[in-house]
Amino acid sequence: MKIRIAGVIKESIVDGPGIRFVIFTQGCPFNCPGCHNPQTHDFEGGKLVDTETVIADIKSQKMSKGLTISGGEPLMQAEACLEIVKSVKPFLKDIIVYTGFTWEALMERLPDNPALKELLTQINYLIDGPYRENERDLSLKFRGSRNQRIIDVAPSLKVGQIVLKEFS
């Protein structure tokens, strides 16, 4: 399978707790004013790569204990993200996905999107919602604006409402 990416960072300390491998997917429909990664918006931009290549790259990293999938909008490529996540999950401490969709919008999409549904069962944390300049807050951990939430996915799916996570 192919995934269109803007790039990867093999050892990041700013995209979640600890040292993490980060995939920046290419293509985003949200166009948030003030977005820090406008080069990732074009769905024809970036580069198409084999998911197997990305998987091998993640497995070869000995320092990175977590995976973050950011963008762009990762959930526009839910199938490819799912394939990667399922392959590397046994080797990693946790997996974070950023999305411009809100949790509520995703819940409405689940019945028509089995890959998205399965992806949510495989990841640990979802950081949701578009970046909003008027809610920008530099004191937030791993988020740009106050509307964005760090969601603990498994308990949220279990109880049917959002369970928030705070990273220490």
Ligand code: SF4
């Ligand atoms: S959802 Fe993220 S990548 Fe997309 S425009 Fe908004 S801030 Fe940028």
